[in-house]
Amino acid sequence: MLQLNNPALLRRQCLIAGVWADADDGSTMDVTNPATGEAIAAVPRMGAAETRRAIGAAKTAMQDWQRRTAKERAAVLRRWYELLLANQDDLAAILTAEQGKPLAEARGEIAYGASYLEWFAEEAKRVYGDTLPGHGADKRVIVIRQPVGVTAAITPWNFPNAMIARKVGPALAAGCAMVLKPASQTPLSALALAALAVDAGVPPGLFSVVTGSAGDIGAELTGNPLVAKLSFTGSTATGKTLLAQCAATVKKTSMELGGNAPFVVFDDADLDAAVDGAIASKYRNAGQTCVCANRLYVQAGVYDAFADRLAAAVAKLKVGNGTEPGVTQGPLIDENAVRKVEEHIADAIAHGGEVVLGGRRHALGHGFFEPTIVKHANARMKVAREETFGPLAPLFRFETEDELIALANDTEFGLASYFYSRDIGRIWRVAEALEYGMVGINTGLISSEMAPFGGIKQSGMGREGSRYGIDDYLELKYLCIGGIDR
Numbered sequence: 001m002l003q004l005n006n007p008a009l010l011r012r013q014c015l016i017a018g019v020w021a022d023a024d025d026g027s028t029m030d031v032t033n034p035a036t037g038e039a040i041a042a043v044p045r046m047g048a049a050e051t052r053r054a055i056g057a058a059k060t061a062m063q064d065w066q067r068r069t070a071k072e073r074a075a076v077l078r079r080w081y082e083l084l085l086a087n088q089d090d091l092a093a094i095l096t097a098e099q100g101k102p103l104a105e106a107r108g109e110i111a112y113g114a115s116y117l118e119w120f121a122e123e124a125k126r127v128y129g130d131t132l133p134g135h136g137a138d139k140r141v142i143v144i145r146q147p148v149g150v151t152a153a154i155t156p157w158n159f160p161n162a163m164i165a166r167k168v169g170p171a172l173a174a175g176c177a178m179v180l181k182p183a184s185q186t187p188l189s190a191l192a193l194a195a196l197a198v199d200a201g202v203p204p205g206l207f208s209v210v211t212g213s214a215g216d217i218g219a220e221l222t223g224n225p226l227v228a229k230l231s232f233t234g235s236t237a238t239g240k241t242l243l244a245q246c247a248a249t250v251k252k253t254s255m256e257l258g259g260n261a262p263f264v265v266f267d268d269a270d271l272d273a274a275v276d277g278a279i280a281s282k283y284r285n286a287g288q289t290c291v292c293a294n295r296l297y298v299q300a301g302v303y304d305a306f307a308d309r310l311a312a313a314v315a316k317l318k319v320g321n322g323t324e325p326g327v328t329q330g331p332l333i334d335e336n337a338v339r340k341v342e343e344h345i346a347d348a349i350a351h352g353g354e355v356v357l358g359g360r361r362h363a364l365g366h367g368f369f370e371p372t373i374v375k376h377a378n379a380r381m382k383v384a385r386e387e388t389f390g391p392l393a394p395l396f397r398f399e400t401e402d403e404l405i406a407l408a409n410d411t412e413f414g415l416a417s418y419f420y421s422r423d424i425g426r427i428w429r430v431a432e433a434l435e436y437g438m439v440g441i442n443t444g445l446i447s448s449e450m451a452p453f454g455g456i457k458q459s460g461m462g463r464e465g466s467r468y469g470i471d472d473y474l475e476l477k478y479l480c481i482g483g484i485d486r
C-alpha cells in the first residue's frame with residue numbers, strides 16, 4: 001500500500017471540466033506495480049463522450065484564460081511548479097509504484113517535470129511580436145502571436161510526469177487549454193499532477209485528464225474540430241496513426257517519437273568519461289527512454305578496452321524494486337517489453353554476437369532483466385534497426401570516421417545521438433554530419449527544459465523546452481494597417 005504524506009494525491013477519478021468524475025458507465029481499469037504485479041488502484045475507463053465534454057469545457061475555459069495577462073498566467077504556472085516540488089516525495093512514490101523506476105530517478109523526474117512549469121512560467125512573459133516595414137507609404141505591418149487554441153496531448157508510460165509537464169507548461173503559458181490522455185499503465189502520476197493544478201489555481205476546464213480507451217479517446221481528440229493541435233510522445237507507429245487521424249481537420253501536431261541513438265567512442269575519447277556517459281544514456285530508466293543509446297559504436301583501437309571498462313561498470317548496477325535503497329535498475333514496464341529485449345538478444349547471438357554480461361530475465365521475476373552487454377554486434381542484427389527500449393548495450397566495432405558517419409546515419413530515426421572525442425576538428429565534422437535533432441558531445445545526458453528537445457526523420461517534429469518550445473502552441477497573425485496617409 002502506498003504511504004503518502006498527502007493521500008489526496010492518489011486520485012481514482014478523472015478531472016473533467018473541473019470536476020472529478022467516474023466513467024459514464026462506471027467502468028474502471030486497474031493500475032499495477034510492474035515490480036510486484038500488485039494492483040495499486042483503479043481509474044475510470046472513459047471514452048469519446050467524456051472526452052467530448054472535456055474538449056467543450058476547454059474551449060469555454062480558454063476564453064477567459066487567454067484574456068488574462070501573461071503575468072497572471074505565469075503566476076499560476078509558477079505556483080503549480082512550487083506545488084510539484086513541495087509534493088516531490090509523494091509524486092515520486094506514486095511514479096515508482098506505477099512505472100517502476102528507482103525512487104531517486106522518480107524524484108529526479110518530478111524535478112525535471114517541474115522545471116518545465118517553471119521555465120514556461122517565465123517564457124509566458126516573453127511572447128513577443130514584430131513590427132515590419134510596410135509595403136506602401138500608407139501601410140504599417142504588425143505581427144502578433146496568439147494561442148493556437150484548444151490542445152490535446154497523449155503521453156507515454158516511461159516518463160509519466162515530465163512528458164505531461166513538457167506539454168501542458170507551454171500550452172497554458174501560451175494561453176491555450178489542454179485535454180490529456182495519459183498512458184493507461186501510468187495514469188496516477190497524471191491525476192496527481194491534475195490535483196495540484198487545481199490547488200495552483202488552474203481554472204476549471206482548462207486542463208482535463210481523461211483515462212481509458214486509447215482508441216476511443218484518441219479518435220475524439222484527433223477528430224473533434226474544436227481541437228486545434230495534438231502533442232504526442234510515444235512510438236513512431238502510434239504517431240503515424242495519430243498524424244493520419246489529425247489530417248481530416250488539419251490539426252497542428254508535435255510528435256516526439258521513437259529513436260535509435262548511436263553512441264560513438266572514438267579512439268581519442270576519454271574512455272572513463274565515455275563509460276560514465278554510456279551508463280547514463282543506456283541504463284537510465286532501465287533503458288526505457290527514447291534518447292537511450294541503442295547502438296554503441298567503438299573505434300577498433302579502443303574496442304576491447306572500452307568493452308572491459310563498460311562491463312566492470314555495468315556489473316555494479318543493482319537490480320531491484322525501485323523503493324529499495326541503492327537500487328539503480330527497476331523492472332521493465334511489462335511482459336512485452338521483456339520479450340522485446342529477449343528477442344533482440346537471441347537475434348544478436350544468432351548473427352554472431354557474444355553476450356559478455358547479463359542476457360537473461362533477472363531472478364527477481366516480473367519485469368526485471370539483467371543489464372546486458374553484447375560484443376561483435378553488426379548491421380545484420382535487429383538491434384541495429386529497432387529501438388530495444390531495454391537494458392541491452394550492443395557494441396559495434398568501426399575503423400574510420402567516414403565509415404562511422406554512414407553507419408550512424410543508416411536509420412529512419414533521427415532523435416538523439418552521442419559521441420566522445422577530444423579533437424575539435426572531429427567534433428565539428430561529426431556533429432554537423434550526424435542526421436539527428438540532438439547531439440551529445442562528451443556527455444550521455446542531454447535533456448533539459450532549457451534546450452530544444454526533438455527529432456527529425458521518423459523521430460518526429462516540433463521541439464519541447466527552451467525558448468523554441470512555446471512556438472508550437474502559438475500562431476502568427478499578420479496585421480496590415482492601411483490608410484496611414486489619410
Ligand SMILES: NC(=O)C1=CN([C@@H]2O[C@H](COP(=O)(O)OP(=O)(O)OC[C@H]3O[C@@H](n4cnc5c(N)ncnc54)[C@H](OP(=O)(O)O)[C@@H]3O)[C@@H](O)[C@H]2O)C=CC1
Pocket residue numbers: 154155156157158181182183184185212213214215217218219233234235236238239241256257258259289290387388389
Ligand atoms: N519516444 C518515446 O518517448 C517513447 C517511445 N516508445 C516506443 O514505443 C514502444 C511501445 O510503447 P508503447 O507504450 O506501446 O507506446 P505507444 O506509442 O503505443 O503509447 C504511447 C501513448 O499512446 C497511446 N496510444 C496508443 N495507441 C493509440 C491510438 N491508436 N490512439 C490514441 N492513443 C494511442 C497510449 O495509450 P495506452 O497506454 O492506453 O495504450 C499511450 O498513452 C516502446 O517499446 C518504444 O519503442 C514508447 C514510449 C515512449
Ligand SMILES: O=C(O)[C@H](O)CS(=O)(=O)O
Pocket residue numbers: 158159162163233288289290291447453
Ligand atoms: O521520451 C523520453 O524518453 C524522454 O523524452 C526522455 S528524457 O526527456 O527524460 O531524456
